[in-house]
Amino acid sequence: MTIIKCKKCGQEFAYEVWGSVTPGGKERETANCPYCGEVGYSEITSQTISSYKLDDKGNPDRRKSY
Numbered sequence: 001m002t003i004i005k006c007k008k009c010g011q012e013f014a015y016e017v018w019g020s021v022t023p024g025g026k027e028r029e030t031a032n033c034p035y036c037g038e039v040g041y042s043e044i045t046s047q048t049i050s051s052y053k054l055d056d057k058g059n060p061d062r063r064k065s066y
């Protein structure tokens with residue numbers, strides 16, 4: 001889990017890259033800001049990227065992914 005700050009709206013959010021690494025089938029996956037939708041991070045991967053809002057303690061809220 002990585003925490004980054006959105007360059008557009010300034011909110012911090014978390015993202016993680018998860019899932020199995022498979023040969024081929026790579027696409028550009030993005031971590032979108034949960035607040036404004038701006039792309040905060042992207043990479044070419046066969047895995048999946050999910051992003052999460054942070055709760056009031058600064059921990060990723062895993063109940064909902066974006």
Ligand SMILES: [Zn+2]
Nearest residue numbers: 006009033036
């Ligand atoms: Zn944002």
